[in-house]
Amino acid sequence: VQLVESGGGLVQAGGSLRLSCAASEFTFDDYVIAWFRQAPGKEREGVSCISTTDGSTHYTDSVKGRFTISTDDAKNTVYLQMNSLKPEDTGVYSCAVGPPKNYYPDHDVLWGREERYDYWGQGTQVTVSS
Numbered sequence: 001v002q003l004v005e006s007g008g009g010l011v012q013a014g015g016s017l018r019l020s021c022a023a024s025e026f027t028f029d030d031y032v033i034a035w036f037r038q039a040p041g042k043e044r045e046g047v048s049c050i051s052t053t054d055g056s057t058h059y060t061d062s063v064k065g066r067f068t069i070s071t072d073d074a075k076n077t078v079y080l081q082m083n084s085l086k087p088e089d090t091g092v093y094s095c096a097v098g099p100p101k102n103y104y105p106d107h108d109v110l111w112g113r114e115e116r117y118d119y120w121g122q123g124t125q126v127t128v129s130s
Contacts, residue, residue: 001026001119003095008124011085015128019080021095021121028052028073032098032107035069035080036114037091037126046112047093048080051101058111062088085128094123 007019019035034049048059048069057069068081078095096117101107104116 001097003097003119003121005093005095005121005124008093008126010127010129013086013128013130015085016081016083017085017126019082019093019095019124019126021078021080023076023078023097026076026097028071028076028078030100032101032111032117033071033078034096034098034111034117035078035093036096036112037089037093038123039088039091042091044094044114046114049111050078053100053102056101058108060112082126085126087128087130090126090128092123093126095121 002024004022007017011017030053032049032051035047036044037047038044047063048067050057050069066084070079097119098117
């Protein structure tokens with residue numbers, strides 16, 4: 001499994017970016033795919049995830065209403081549309097793939113635990129200037 005992120009960059013506060021995570025050597029049949037971010041000096045945190053089984057999604061509170069996660073199964077790609085960006089959104093954004101949502105009964109609560117994900121991309125830098 002290979003995951004390659006793209007779409008990061010420098011943007012002013014209030015702007016938008018769309019991140020892409022292209023997967024190779026596997027198909028989006030029955031997984032949870034998540035976006036994580038890590039700001040300088042901080043721990044990595046889960047931003048959003050989507051279940052390719054049923055399309056259900058989760059978002060961390062700080063991005064609700066601003067970010068949208070989606071998939072294009074034909075392209076084996078996951079997107080993260082980020083609108084109304086804030087300086088605190090700055091960080092390295094990585095996508096990750098984990099087992100199906102029903103693998104963990106507490107998925108709806110603990111989806112953001114990075115140890116639940118098996119495959120990771122290299123990350124893409126997002127910088128939001130004030």
